Amino acid sequence: MSELTVELAGVRFGYGAAPILDGVDLTLGAGEFSVLAGANGSGKSTLLKLLVGLLRPNAGTVRVLGGSPTDPDIRRHVGYAPQGLRMATSLPVSVTEVVAAGLAPSKGMLRRLDRKDWTRVTEAIEAVGLGDLSAECLFELSGGQQQRAILARALVGHPRLLLLDEPTTGIDQRLRPALVRELRHRADDGATVIAVSHDPDEFHEVCERILVLVDGRLQRITHEEFHHQFHEHGAPG
Amino acid sequence: MSRLFIDFAIQAYLAGAAVGIAAPLIGCFLVQRRLSLIGDATGHLAFAGVAIGVAVGVAPIWGALLTALVGAVALEWLRAKGRLAGDVSLALIFYLGLALGLVVLSAHGGLTASSTGVLFGSIFTITWLDVWTIALLCALVVGAVALFYKELVAVALDEETARASGLPVDSLNVLLVVLTALLVAAGMRVVGLLLVAALLVIPVAAGARLAHSFRSAMLWAIAAGLTSTLAGLVVALLQGTIAPGGTIVLAAATVFAVAAVVGRRAARRHPRSSAA
Known part of the structure; x- marks a missing residue:
C-alpha cells in the first residue's frame, strides 16, 4: 500500500448531544481519488473540517500526511476549498x-x-x-x-492532500469535465483527493471509490454499488 | 497665503502626510475584515491612557500608545474568543474609555482646553519631536505591512482557509491590532482620538469605489488619505480659526463623494462581464 495520507480511527463528532459522525474509520493513500457523498446534514463538510483541523473530534483520532491536521507544517501541504465564497466584499x-x-x-x-x-x-x-x-x-x-x-x-x-467541498457546484456543465480531469491529474501526480459531491456520477471516470456518509458512519463503495443502493432505492442527497 | 509655508505648517504637513498614508494602509485590512470599530474602540481607550499619563507625569502620546496597545490586544483576544460579538460590547468599551479618561483627567486638574486637542487633534501646536515620533510610528506600520503583506492579505480574504492552510492567523490578527494601536497613537495629535478612525475607514471606502483589486484599492486609499489630510490642513490654515481635525475628515468625506460618483460613472461606461 502507498504512503497513508488520511487516517481516521473511531472519529465521533457532534455540535450538540446527537453525534453527526459516529465512529468513522478511513485510510487513504497517496494518489487516491475519492468522492464523499451523503444526504444534506450527513456531515460531509464537517468531515472535511476535521481533516483540515478546523474542528476537533469528540473522540477518535484524525491524522493527515502522518501528523496532526493542526500542525502548521502539515497544513502547508493541504489544499482546502470550502463551499462558496467566504470573504467580505x-x-x-x-x-x-x-x-x-x-x-x-x-x-x-x-x-x-x-x-x-x-x-x-x-x-x-x-x-x-x-x-x-x-x-x-x-x-x-x-x-x-x-x-x-x-x-x-x-x-x-x-498540495499533497486536496480537500474540496462541492468543487463543481454552480459551475457550467460544459466546464466540469475539464476540472474533474485536472483533479485526476493531481491524483496521478501523487496527491490524495477528496471531493464532496451530491453527484458522484460526475467523477465516475476518474475516481476509484465513493465514500458515503449514512447515519454518521462511512461506507466505502464502488460506483455500481452506489447506483444500486441509492439510485434504485432513493438518492442520499 | 504665506501662512501655508511657515514652520508649524510644514510640521503639520509632514505629520499629516505620515498619518494620511499609514491610516488607509492599515484601514484596508480592518475594513475588509469588518473590524473598523476596533480602531474607534482603541481610540476611546487611548483617551484613558492620556489621562493616566497626565496623572503620572508621562507625555500624552506614550500614555495613549501604551493603553491603545494593551486595549487593542485585549479587544482582539475577546474577539477571537467570541466574547465581543455585537455592537453593544464595543459601545461599552467606547464609553468606558471616555468616562475613565474624563474622571482621571478632572481628578488631576487636567481637564483643560488641551484635552480637546487630544480628542479632536492639535496638529498646529506639535513640535519637531512630535513630528519624528509620529513619523516613526507610521514608518513601523508601513514597514510591517510591507513585510507581512501576503500573509495579511490571505487572512483578510478568508480567515478560515488561511488558518486551514497553516498561516499563524492568531499572531497575524494580534499584529494587525498592534499596528492599529500605533496608528491611533500617531493620529492623536493630527485628527484626535475621536476622529482618527475616520482616516482608517473613509479613504478606504473611497479607494474601494475606484479599484478592481485589493492592491489598487489600497493605493487609491493611500492617495485619498494623503489628499484629505493635506487639503484639510490647507483649508484650516487659510481660514485661520477652524479645527484642522474636522477639515481633514470633511475633506476625506468629499474625496469619498467624488470617488463614489467617478466609480459609478466608470462602471456604467465599462460594465464588467459576469458570464457563467
Missing part, C-alpha cells in the same frame, strides 16, 4: 490575488512571491479556465466563476 479583490493567497503558507513568512510563483498562479488560473478573467474583481463574477477561483487557490500550491 467590502474591498474589491482580483482573481489573481485570491489565487496568489493560496501560496502564502507554502512560501514562508517574510518571503515575497517570485516570478516562478506568479507563473504557478497563472497556471492554476488557466487550469480552471479563468485565464481571461484573472484581473477581474472576484465579486463581479458569477457564482461558478467564483467557485473556480476558489478551486484554483486550493490547487496553486500543488
